[in-house]
Amino acid sequence: MNRLLILGTALAALVAVPALAQQPTKLLNASYDVARELFVAENEAFLKGHPGVSIDQSHAGTSKQARAIVEGLEADVVTFNQVTDIDFLVKQGFVSADWQKDFPNASSPFYSFPSFLVRAGNPKNIKDWNDLVRDDVKVIFPNPKTSGNARYTYLAAAAYAKEAFGGDEEKVEAFLKKIFDNVPVFDTGGRAATTTFVERETGDVLITFEAETRGIAKQYGADKVEGVIPSVSLLAEFPVAIVDKVADKRGSRELAKSYLDFLYSEEGQRVAAQFGHRVHNEKVTGEFKKDFPEIRLVNVDQVFGGWEKIQKEHFASGGTLEKLYGSR
Incomplete structure (x- = not known):
């Protein structure tokens, strides 16, 4: 009996290994056109704490990006500069209707004008x-x-x-x-x-x-x-969202959430401020106060x-x- 239990446990472990191996280690972030350098730096900072993970970027006007996702661009997350383009994805069934409740500040980690x-x-x-x-x-x-x-x-x-x-x-x-x-x-x-x-x-x-x-x-x-x-x-807010339809299909939701959560972390906010964005983190705002006139x-x-x-x-x-x- 003990041998059967041991054998059963070993078989279960073998079955579990492929399932774990199938977890995605790559994300695609569809973002706005002028955010290239910002997300090169954000990705580099994020990946330091996530060995074995990679982030691909896609950049264009956000209205164009939203249409591309509907037409087949498999972006796990969007980091846009306009709420209406995420709402377009909501209407097309790609993003949940309550997406602005998923992250702080109505899912906008930083802002500009x-x-x-x-x-x-x-x-x-x-x-x-x-x-x-x-x-x-x-x-x-x-x-x-x-x-x-x-x-x-x-x-x-x-x-x-x-x-x-x-x-x-x-x-x-x-x-x-x-x-x-x-x-x-x-x-x-x-x-x-x-x-x-x-x-x-x-x-x-x-x-x-x-x-x-x-x-x-x-x-x-x-x-x-x-x-x-x-x-x-x-005020120009920069809304972010998980593309639910893609993340659920790929099984990337947990990684996608970790990535967007990072943009709100002190380190992620500091990177954004270094690239000229105004942020919500009080400590980082204080550090960069002299760089941002009222x-x-x-x-x-x-x-x-x-x-x-x-x-x-x-x-x-x-x-x-x-x-x-x-x-x-």
């Missing part, structure tokens, strides 16, 4: 959103139809105009249309727009997240570009009534964006 990058010395004296409608200013930002980055720029400009014109929608739309008219080329994503501005030397001002402007200024030097923070901007930030709920309303009024077919942007 649309900011300006100008030529060294600021020769056009660009200081605020109203300077973007001047006839002598050429503005660079990506296509709002494909880039969450650009949608934040559009919304931040609209928020400024709503204040400036006392909510007069005709004047707000005229203001936004003039900004669009001043854009010589619309790239599909934020990184391509950066290339257009810095390397091709097109335009007078680049509008992108503060985190990106800080990185570009550091990379190219003060003799090439400099950052300008406007008087007011829009700015008045408004949010989508205050100004626009939330993302669902924004989607219907601005970004849906026939919405304000399509009316102003036309067929471009």
